[in-house]
Amino acid sequence: MGHGVTMRTVAERAEVSTKTVSNVINGTGSYSPETEQRVRAAIDELGYRINPFARGLRSRRTDTIALVLPNLCQPFYAELAEQIMRAPQTQGLKVVLHSTHGDARREQAVLSAHPELVDGVIYVPHALGPEDYLSLPVTRPTVVLGERPADATALSLDYVETADEQGARAVVGHLLSRGRRRIAAIGGQTGPRAGARRLRGYRAALAEAGVDYDDSLVISVDDADQWSSGVGAATRLLRQRARFDALFCFNDVVAVGALSVLTRSGVKVPSDVALAGFDDIEAARFASPPLTTVDLRRESIARTAVTLLRSRMGMEDFRNLPGRSESIGYDLRPRASSGAPPSGPG
CATH class of the missing domain: 1.10.260.40 (lambda repressor-like DNA-binding domains)
Structure with missing residues (x-):
């Protein structure tokens, strides 16, 4: 009819x-x-x-926003979700969590869901690359956390860019400054994810110090969000009898897994191997020794994402505004695992 x-x-x-x-x-x-x-x-x-x-x-209006994360077993995502829910900017909004388990179809389903269900979306791409999610119609205000691809500029998508490459470059530079030259790396390097950007930072730091990149020192894991991935990769490194005096892990979960293997194998951290992670999850401070890592400023990410989202949600037609991009910096957190002098509390 x-x-x-x-x-x-x-x-x-x-x-x-x-x-x-x-x-x-x-x-x-x-x-x-x-x-x-x-x-x-x-x-x-x-x-x-x-x-x-x-x-x-x-x-x-539903006064509800969706937070789309790859999983909640990775503490970085769980801690980020906490920050988004607690941010003063989120007052008065309900937050619905979607864990996509790295499944492309689930990511697509949440992004293309009926706009009547939620007023806005905060999205961490994982299974979908930019070429996949940029082709979906933008039906409501959406903020993407991660690197903004060049072809996103015309769309009304907002980005909060995280300092993955710069942070990795800084932490590997820190290991080099401690006199380490054979720096192994463990991480996932597929696709458009943070892992690929952190690998670029690792390579840039080596190049800057005039150290040759050695493919045999880079171990790729299938799922960098599992503690066991760090265990498996560190075991492989030791079995290969690779010579390395430092180890950079693309996140703290992998680093803590690797640390348990090094310790069990009688490798002393940091005297034999200086170790660094990435993300500054809470567990990093309580590792033994405490873990050198990179803090991506989760609280700033959360506040900025919700602020961008709300400003679009308040518009008559959110697509009248071209896409915006905000870069959040990073803080290097040198701790005992890389032989850094112990800093005060916090």
Whole structure:
């Protein structure tokens, strides 16, 4: 049916004014539950299609945002989710967590879900590369956490860029400054993820110090979010009898797994092997020895993402504003695992 049915037709059927129909559809104004029922019944009967993008039509606000993460077993994501929920900017919003388990179809489903379900999305790409998610229609305000691809500039997507490459370059530079020259690396390097950017930073730091890149010292893991990946990769390094005096892990989860293997194998950290991770998860401070790492400033990421999202959610049509990009820096956290002098508490 739906064809040629207008708000006026619905109003006549429900015996109310068009203003009341508009109020019910948009969740504005006041009306009784009976009136709402009559209007909704008329909409269903007549098959009235609500056009969410009709000018001036404010669709019903849900005050809910979706947070789309690869998983919650990686403490970095769990701690980031906490920060997003606790940020003062999030006051008054509900946060729905989606854990996509690195599955491309799940990521796609959440991104293309009905815009009526949530008012905005904060998205950490994992299985989908930019060429995949950029081709999906942007149906509501969306903030992407990670590197902004060149072809995203025309879209109304906002980015919070994390300092993966710069942070990796700094922490590997720190290992080099401790006199280490054979620096092994463990991490996932596939696709457009943070791992690939951290590998670029590792290579840049070596090049800067005039140290040749040695492929045999770089161990790739399938799932860098599992503690066991660090265990497996460090075991492989030791079995290969590779000569290395430092080890850079692309995240702290892998670093703590690797540390347990080194310790069990009688390799002394940091005197035999200086060790560094990335992310500064809470466990890094309590490792033995405490782990040198890179802090991506989760709290700033959270505040910035929600601020960008809210500013778009408040617009009549969020697509009127071209995409924006905010870069969040990093802090190097030298600790005992790389032979750094112990710093004070915190």
